[in-house]
Amino acid sequence: xxxxxxxxDRKSKAASEIPSSSLADIAFLLLIFFMVTTVFRTDKDRxxxxxxxxxxxxxxxxxxxxxxxxxxxxxSIWINDRNYPMSEVSEVVGPLYAASQRHLVISVRADRETxxxxxxxxxxxxxxxxxxxxxxxxxLERQMRGIRx
Amino acid sequence: xxxxxxxKTKVSDQIPTASMADIAFLLLIFFLVTTVFxxxxxxxxxxxxPGQETEVxxxxxxxxxxxxxxxxxxxxxxxxxxxxxxxxxxxxxxxxEVTANPNLIAAVRTHPxxxxxxMIDVLDALxxxxxxxxxxxxxxxx
Numbered sequence: 001x002x003x004x005x006x007x008x009d010r011k012s013k014a015a016s017e018i019p020s021s022s023l024a025d026i027a028f029l030l031l032i033f034f035m036v037t038t039v040f041r042t043d044k045d046r047x048x049x050x051x052x053x054x055x056x057x058x059x060x061x062x063x064x065x066x067x068x069x070x071x072x073x074x075x076s077i078w079i080n081d082r083n084y085p086m087s088e089v090s091e092v093v094g095p096l097y098a099a100s101q102r103h104l105v106i107s108v109r110a111d112r113e114t115x116x117x118x119x120x121x122x123x124x125x126x127x128x129x130x131x132x133x134x135x136x137x138x139x140l141e142r143q144m145r146g147i148r149x
Numbered sequence: 150x151x152x153x154x155x156x157k158t159k160v161s162d163q164i165p166t167a168s169m170a171d172i173a174f175l176l177l178i179f180f181l182v183t184t185v186f187x188x189x190x191x192x193x194x195x196x197x198x199p200g201q202e203t204e205v206x207x208x209x210x211x212x213x214x215x216x217x218x219x220x221x222x223x224x225x226x227x228x229x230x231x232x233x234x235x236x237x238x239x240x241x242x243x244x245x246e247v248t249a250n251p252n253l254i255a256a257v258r259t260h261p262x263x264x265x266x267x268m269i270d271v272l273d274a275l276x277x278x279x280x281x282x283x284x285x286x287x288x289x290x291x
Contacts, residue, residue, distance in 0.1 A: 024170035031173050034180035051266040053273035059189040066189050071265075107191060110265045116215075117261035119268065120287040127196050137191035138269055 039063050043081050046070040048111040052141035059135050061105045067096060068137075069126075071110035075118040086118070089125035097131055109137040192272050194285065209252045213239070214288055215259040219267040236270035243278035255280050258288040 048070065059066055069089070070078040077084050079092055097104045106126055110119055126134060212224040221239065223232040225246070234242065247253050255275050259268045268285070275283055 024173055027170055027173035027177055031177040031180065034177065034184055038180050038184045051269040053192055053269050053276075055192060055273045055276035056190050057193065059191065059193070063189065107189060112264060112266035112269070114265040115261060116259040116263045116265060116268055116287060119265055120259070120261070120285075123196065123285065127199055130199060132196055132198060133193070134196050135189075135191040135193045136269060136272065137189075138273075140190065141273070 043068055043079075046072060046078050046109070048072060048109060049113070050137065050139040051110070051112040053138040054141045056138045056140040059105055059107065061103065061133075065100055065103045066105050066107050067093065068107045068109055069093070069122060071108065071114050071118055071122055073111040073113050075114065075121075077122065086121050086125065089122060090129040093126060093131060094129040097129055102130075102132075104131065105133045105135060106131050107135045107137045192269065192276055194272070194283065205254055206252075209250060210254050210256050211243070211246055213255055213257045213271060215257065215263050215267050215271055217260050217263045219263070219270070221271060236267065236274050239271060239274035240278040243275055243280055247278075247280070254282045254284060256284045256286065258286045260288045 042064075067079070072078070075086070077086060077089055079089070084092055093104075093106065108119070108122060110122075123134070208226040210226060212222075214222040214224070215236075216222065219236065221234050221236055223234050223239075223242065224230070225232075243253075243255070257268065257271055257275070259271075272283065272285075
């Protein structure tokens with residue numbers, strides 16, 4: 001910057017403004033990134049506390065082929081934002097499973113304190129619906145014991 | 150238009166580009182706000198198909214019983230002695246047992262009142278140890 005009054009009064013040749021000609025390009029780049037990565041949510045999250053597991057893996061299936069079955073602490077079941085009694089789970093999941101050409105993966109999202117009785121009941125319903133691939137949704141557990149293996 | 154009426158048209162024949170950046174930012178902000186990165190992660194298991202039950206030789210089964218307090222009762226094959234372990238220890242136990250018997254199957258049976266997370270802890274330990282044949286059931290006699 002030139003010092004006013006005294007000193008050299010040469011004008012700086014560097015522009016003092018942020019160049020705005022590439023602004024649109026940057027905006028479009030970001031726009032395309034978000035358009036490509038956006039997946040519109042299919043159901044709302046239920047308020048559950050996640051169980052933690054160190055072996056947590058990403059589900060190897062397209063997002064549209066994943067069906068969330070929420071199991072709350074009191075054993076209530078939520079599928080696609082609707083509450084269903086336990087006995088209807090197989091009737092709800094069965095047609096969806098057939099419609100996906102047996103590609104559907106069920107993500108069982110159960111609260112960490114849910115009694116196993118309900119999980120087992122859900123599991124039996126899923127077996128009778130013919131579902132094979134099931135994932136117990138968990139959060140990745142950070143290991144504090146250093147590197148494994 | 151008439152032939153005589155040859156005034157130059159004042160409408161520009163180019164798409165105005167001045168507002169392009171604004172439109173792009175508008176869309177960008179929309180997608181920024183609506184984006185939810187999916188959190189689809191967990192422990193994968195394969196359920197048996199209906200009516201597909203296989204007989205397993207009792208000596209190839211490692212019985213793992215999860216109690217309501219999270220303590221795990223371990224029973225090997227045909228023996229009747231029960232060992233009490235923690236879920237974390239199962240990883241090492243499985244690695245040790247499976248080298249002795251590669252056909253080993255983990256039969257995890259959980260008490261109906263035990264919280265879900267204790268079963269997850271056991272499943273986690275088994276998957277970390279590389280176990281693939283895991284059967285999940287509810288504990289019936291206790």
